[in-house]
Amino acid sequence: MAGTTVLGRLAWYVATVVEGRQETRTARTLVLNVPSWPGHDAGQHVDVRLRAADGYTAVRSYSIANAAQNERVELTVEELADGEVSLYLVRTIAPGDPLEIRGPVGGWFVWRPAFIEPVQLVAGGSGIVPLMAMIRTRAAAGLQTPFRLLYSVRTPENIIYAAELQRRESEGQGLTIAYAFTRATPAGWPRPPARIDAAFLSEAALPAGEDPACYICGPTGFVESAAALLEQAGYDPKRIKTERFGPTGGIS
Amino acid sequence: MSKDSFVDGNAAAGALLSVFSIDITDADAQCAACGNVAPVARSRVYAFEPGIVLRCAVCEHPLLRIARGTGRTWIDARGLTYLELRTP
Ligand SMILES: Cc1cc2nc3c(=O)[nH]c(=O)nc-3n(C[C@H](O)[C@H](O)[C@H](O)COP(=O)(O)OP(=O)(O)OC[C@H]3O[C@@H](n4cnc5c(N)ncnc54)[C@H](O)[C@@H]3O)c2cc1C
Numbered sequence: 080m081a082g083t084t085v086l087g088r089l090a091w092y093v094a095t096v097v098e099g100r101q102e103t104r105t106a107r108t109l110v111l112n113v114p115s116w117p118g119h120d121a122g123q124h125v126d127v128r129l130r131a132a133d134g135y136t137a138v139r140s141y142s143i144a145n146a147a148q149n150e151r152v153e154l155t156v157e158e159l160a161d162g163e164v165s166l167y168l169v170r171t172i173a174p175g176d177p178l179e180i181r182g183p184v185g186g187w188f189v190w191r192p193a194f195i196e197p198v199q200l201v202a203g204g205s206g207i208v209p210l211m212a213m214i215r216t217r218a219a220a221g222l223q224t225p226f227r228l229l230y231s232v233r234t235p236e237n238i239i240y241a242a243e244l245q246r247r248e249s250e251g252q253g254l255t256i257a258y259a260f261t262r263a264t265p266a267g268w269p270r271p272p273a274r275i276d277a278a279f280l281s282e283a284a285l286p287a288g289e290d291p292a293c294y295i296c297g298p299t300g301f302v303e304s305a306a307a308l309l310e311q312a313g314y315d316p317k318r319i320k321t322e323r324f325g326p327t328g329g330i331s
Numbered sequence: 332m333s334k335d336s337f338v339d340g341n342a343a344a345g346a347l348l349s350v351f352s353i354d355i356t357d358a359d360a361q362c363a364a365c366g367n368v369a370p371v372a373r374s375r376v377y378a379f380e381p382g383i384v385l386r387c388a389v390c391e392h393p394l395l396r397i398a399r400g401t402g403r404t405w406i407d408a409r410g411l412t413y414l415e416l417r418t419p
């Protein structure tokens with residue numbers, strides 16, 4: 080006999096785009112107003128659903144970029160060549176438009192103000208988004224928990240939240256940042272363009288001996304290699320959490 | 332999807348929550364094939380369509396398969412020995 084259990088469906092909210100902010104040439108932040116949004120933890124994501132008139136739907140996951148603040152949810156999307164959903168969110172959707180989202184979801188890749196241990200953040204490209212939510216949540220709570228961010232980007236122009244990161248680091252509240260440029264560096268930069276490697280890690284990361292909680296986020300390949308480097312350098316694998324920004328989709 | 336394009340079990344949090352009504356990504360799961368115990372968030376998702384398959388991060392054995400049809404959801408959990416949820 081087929082079961083008859085009725086599943087409690089996770090609700091979809093109809094958010095409204097309040098503002099679109101171009102972060103880089105290819106990345107845009109959407110500020111959403113989500114009526115009766117329950118709030119979220121830093122590191123969580125939402126699923127976004129686009130529906131065409133003919134019933135076709137596309138679902139993708141996007142990390143929440145902002146610290147919880149009433150009914151406000153910010154997403155930062157990097158456009159992909161031929162990307163169905165990302166191109167729409169970066170180039171087409173406009174203030175006043177509705178957007179269906181479900182969440183917040185994911186209770187594992189999160190950082191909460193009550194966590195007191197030092198934190199090592201490792202971002203590749205748009206993988207900065209959930210880590211930025213952690214940085215903002217920590218700042219909003221007025222905390223000085225040691226936070227170290229390693230941020231790998233192609234060129235200086237590809238840094239998302241560049242001005243805000245610079246401001247927050249200069250405030251001297253325990254957030255420090257090291258960039259790894261993989262294609263082009265600023266003039267006079269000491270390290271030639273290269274990916275994050277063991278030498279960079281030993282120079283720039285919080286020492287393994289401090290036993291930091293590590294959060295790594297970015298494209299699948301980036302996360303794989305960064306996680307392997309941290310493990311080889313003696314960081315506790317149990318304290319390394321990863322979020323791979325690979326292709327998603329899904330059961331709605 | 333190619334072998335190197337998997338995402339973390341965490342990425343399936345929305346779909347899993349819509350099926351189970353509680354967040355199981357933070358729960359510990361034991362793989363029935365190799366015995367590894369790890370949070371569901373650490374498993375691997377290689378595909379979302381037509382259904383979701385979560386695989387063991389150590390041995391790649393399927394832990395949980397979920398398929399949805401009109402008015403029906405199928406859950407195949409034979410790859411799991413147990414799921415340990417945090418309950419208040
Ligand atoms: C938990 C989670 C959180 C995420 N958060 C963010 C976020 O905050 N910001 C953000 O910009 N993206 C994020 N992503 C990625 C996002 O979900 C989509 O995968 C991405 O926007 C591409 O969707 P698309 O419809 O534009 O591309 P598609 O039309 O699905 O794909 C276009 C082409 O790009 C390839 N492709 C698809 N996705 C990726 C990818 N992620 N990396 C490389 N190639 C890809 C496809 O194979 C295809 O060839 C997140 C993913 C996960 C799993």
Ligand SMILES: [Zn+2]
Pocket residue numbers: 362363364365366367387388389390391392
């Ligand atoms: Zn296994």
